[in-house]
Amino acid sequence: MRGPVVSFFLRTMVRVRRFFSRIMNRGVFAFVFFLLLSAAFWAFLALDDEYEREFDVPIELVNVPENVVITTPLPNTIHVVLKDHGSQLMNYHYTGVPKVSVDFANYDRHSGFVSFPVTDLTKQLLQKLNASTRLVSAKPERLEYLFNFGMHVRMPVRLQATVKAEASFAVSSVRVVPDSVTVWASQEILDTLKAAYTVPVYATGLMASETRDVELLPVRGVKYAPEMVKLNIVVDEMTENDVFVTVRGTNFPATKRLRTFPSKVKVTFQVGTKSYSRITADDFVLLLSYDEVKDKADGRATLSLRSIPQGVSHVRIVPSVVEFLIEDVPESETEDL
Numbered sequence: 001m002r003g004p005v006v007s008f009f010l011r012t013m014v015r016v017r018r019f020f021s022r023i024m025n026r027g028v029f030a031f032v033f034f035l036l037l038s039a040a041f042w043a044f045l046a047l048d049d050e051y052e053r054e055f056d057v058p059i060e061l062v063n064v065p066e067n068v069v070i071t072t073p074l075p076n077t078i079h080v081v082l083k084d085h086g087s088q089l090m091n092y093h094y095t096g097v098p099k100v101s102v103d104f105a106n107y108d109r110h111s112g113f114v115s116f117p118v119t120d121l122t123k124q125l126l127q128k129l130n131a132s133t134r135l136v137s138a139k140p141e142r143l144e145y146l147f148n149f150g151m152h153v154r155m156p157v158r159l160q161a162t163v164k165a166e167a168s169f170a171v172s173s174v175r176v177v178p179d180s181v182t183v184w185a186s187q188e189i190l191d192t193l194k195a196a197y198t199v200p201v202y203a204t205g206l207m208a209s210e211t212r213d214v215e216l217l218p219v220r221g222v223k224y225a226p227e228m229v230k231l232n233i234v235v236d237e238m239t240e241n242d243v244f245v246t247v248r249g250t251n252f253p254a255t256k257r258l259r260t261f262p263s264k265v266k267v268t269f270q271v272g273t274k275s276y277s278r279i280t281a282d283d284f285v286l287l288l289s290y291d292e293v294k295d296k297a298d299g300r301a302t303l304s305l306r307s308i309p310q311g312v313s314h315v316r317i318v319p320s321v322v323e324f325l326i327e328d329v330p331e332s333e334t335e336d337l
Helices: 002-023 026-047 086-095 119-128 331-336
Strands: 050-062 069-072 077-085 100-103 113-117 134-139 142-148 152-158 161-165 169-177 180-184 201-206 210-215 223-225 228-250 256-261 264-272 285-289 300-302 305-307 312-318 321-328
Touching (some): 050 086, 050 119, 077 086, 100 119, 161 228, 169 264, 201 228
Parallel strands (some): 161 201, 228 285
Antiparallel strands (some): 050 077, 152 180, 264 312, 285 305, 300 321
């Protein structure tokens, strides 16, 4: 490859000479021209020395039958170190090293697993390189791929995520789209899988809704379609609201009934602005059971919510303690029951 390099430098020197001859006097031009010529000559000598350089060689799997699904593919490249004259290595750098191919028909076509040494590819590579080029090393030492003949099932997607909003904001919904994917694998592997899990996702300090692409957790011998899902996180700004909720008795005998003072208490809570209008007093349940209050001599009971609607937080009951009476139901009312 020395011929093209020499021609390149000679053409460059001619262009340089024409350029500087127009803008410089003859003395300055002669100095600059010979300075550049000596630099070019030094570079030419340096390119004639031998060096080692790393390259990534593209890999291609060919002649794959239409009924075969590659579940774990080959790597995209192998990493090699080549030794040759600097000019030749520079040529590889700018034009690229040729790709090598793996012929599916040359390996096991039935077991679903193929493994072979990298030397199978480096022999092919050296045949495509200049005769003076030598191979110093190649990685990885072995390559493998897995395949099946179209066996697949549909599986749900399971999100592995930590999702938190910034203070005064709340996460109102987290959704994965699609919620199921097609999974190709051998029957032995499919029998061990219950779902397609995402890679761990960490979304914290959120102040606005967002959508992001999330990869599915790789499993050896498994192919997903699609290979990525969308994670939709809806974030809502929190606001405060309050409603008046009736305190009710539960599990009281038919002859007894509960009266509380006050009969309704204020429930204050925080909720997202999108859900503000849909939260009503009926969404909260305040109950006092007969067993809780029947033996209380002081006639006072502490309230706690039995039901809180989704998306509501920081709930407070005012007052949190009420006075109560357990009354006998008149016989006339029990007879009506």
